[in-house]
Amino acid sequence: MARDNIAPALTLDYSEWASSDPQTKDEFVKQLREACSGLGFFYLINTPLTKKDSGASLRDRVFDINRRFFELPLEVRQSIRIDNSRHFRGFTKFGDERTRGNVDHRDQIDYGPEVEPVPAELCEKHPFLNLLGPNQFMPDSALEGHRAVVLEYFEACRRLSVDLTTAIELALLNKVDGSLLRFLEGQGGKEQEMGRRPYARMKTIRYPMAARETVDGIPRLKESTQGVGAHKDGMWITLLCTSQHGGLQVQSLAGEWLDVPPRPDAVIVNFGQQIERVSQGVINAASHRVLSTADSASAALGDRLSVAYFASPALNAQIDPLPQESLSREIIEAWKKAREERKRALGSEEAISDVPKGDLWGAEDSAFGEQAWRGITRSHPNVVERWKYALPV
Numbered sequence: 567m568a569r570d571n572i573a574p575a576l577t578l579d580y581s582e583w584a585s586s587d588p589q590t591k592d593e594f595v596k597q598l599r600e601a602c603s604g605l606g607f608f609y610l611i612n613t614p615l616t617k618k619d620s621g622a623s624l625r626d627r628v629f630d631i632n633r634r635f636f637e638l639p640l641e642v643r644q645s646i647r648i649d650n651s652r653h654f655r656g657f658t659k660f661g662d663e664r665t666r667g668n669v670d671h672r673d674q675i676d677y678g679p680e681v682e683p684v685p686a687e688l689c690e691k692h693p694f695l696n697l698l699g700p701n702q703f704m705p706d707s708a709l710e711g712h713r714a715v716v717l718e719y720f721e722a723c724r725r726l727s728v729d730l731t732t733a734i735e736l737a738l739l740n741k742v743d744g745s746l747l748r749f750l751e752g753q754g755g756k757e758q759e760m761g762r763r764p765y766a767r768m769k770t771i772r773y774p775m776a777a778r779e780t781v782d783g784i785p786r787l788k789e790s791t792q793g794v795g796a797h798k799d800g801m802w803i804t805l806l807c808t809s810q811h812g813g814l815q816v817q818s819l820a821g822e823w824l825d826v827p828p829r830p831d832a833v834i835v836n837f838g839q840q841i842e843r844v845s846q847g848v849i850n851a852a853s854h855r856v857l858s859t860a861d862s863a864s865a866a867l868g869d870r871l872s873v874a875y876f877a878s879p880a881l882n883a884q885i886d887p888l889p890q891e892s893l894s895r896e897i898i899e900a901w902k903k904a905r906e907e908r909k910r911a912l913g914s915e916e917a918i919s920d921v922p923k924g925d926l927w928g929a930e931d932s933a934f935g936e937q938a939w940r941g942i943t944r945s946h947p948n949v950v951e952r953w954k955y956a957l958p959v
């Protein structure tokens with residue numbers, strides 16, 4: 567594939583942010599500011615996920631779980647099917663997921679924070695609080711380490727996303743006062759009504775090779791190359807690790823699809839729609855997709871695997887845009903420059919995207935949970951039906 571089909575992306579070094587030297591830290595923040603003004607994603611190296619202390623990294627271990635899960639027979643995997651769970655956790659089989667009405671050629675397990683369910687009286691008032699509760703894991707006898715490794719990876723991602731949010735605050739704002747972190751931790755918003763309800767989602771995903779005619783006995787749509795269709799992540803920031811397959815693409819502001827090459831040493835960080843909203847659009851949520859094509863390079867590698875952790879605002883948070891005067895001069899300048907360049911190149915200030923702007927932005931004065939509920943009930947109608955949830959209006 568031609569070199570100029572590769573998406574421009576910065577590589578940031580997390581060890582600079584973790585450094586005790588203020589100048590090194592500052593350098594990281596400067597680069598992050600630049601990344602915030604780009605297409606909406608960057609590579610991050612030297613994180614706790616990829617560190618190899620003694621043998622396999624946490625990323626390697628979670629990929630091993632992902633691979634071994636999909637080696638189990640379908641009926642064994644179905645023992646943790648997602649519609650067993652009123653909290654929308656568990657396995658979705660091949661062909662059961664859609665993006666904008668079209669079938670995604672992938673299957674996956676969904677996870678969230680491992681917590682007690684919220685009392686029924688509160689869930690009756692705010693159905694989205696049903697999103698909180700326990701996960702489904704395979705017993706160790708069927709998939710050794712499933713629970714332990716996934717929970718360890720989930721927690722490492724949670725910490726990393728909190729830490730990155732502090733760095734984003736420095737990159738974005740005049741003054742660092744925890745005003746971004748409060749969205750994740752649930753201070754303020756609808757805290758009085760429902761308490762602080764921190765949240766996140768994670769998926770361990772498989773994209774079966776496109777050369778296969780059926781997966782688990784379910785036919786592939788021959789004419790479709792949709793691994794996952796064009797979308798912007800609905801939450802805060804996403805930490806994505808992929809196997810060595812191509813297929814991930816991001817859309818340029820001119821609407822062109824560009825490749826995001828896999829990197830075993832890096833985590834891909836995507837900005838989501840809620841941080842886009844909070845930053846008044848200064849940060850662009852990356853419009854992206856995964857192609858599942860039958861090229862020979864991919865076929866030699868077998869099924870594509872990925873693990874995505876979606877850091878999220880708390881369910882009780884209210885996603886109000888920050889006042890413009892709180893944004894730093896540097897970030898506004900960088901944003902204006904990008905806008906001018908776009909105007910020169912495209913004759914328009916608006917980015918061209920296959921995903922409508924504000925796809926998952928909430929109404930004013932609503933809790934973020936309303937949006938999370940809208941998104942998830944749309945993706946998993948089988949869970950809605952099984953648990954007789956009323957669909958949001």
Ligand SMILES: O=C(O)CCC(=O)C(=O)O
Pocket residue numbers: 769771794799806808814854855856871872873874
């Ligand atoms: O699997 C990937 O590389 C990307 C997955 C993704 O974009 C998503 O699940 O939101």
Ligand SMILES: [Fe+2]
Pocket residue numbers: 797798799854
């Ligand atoms: Fe995504």
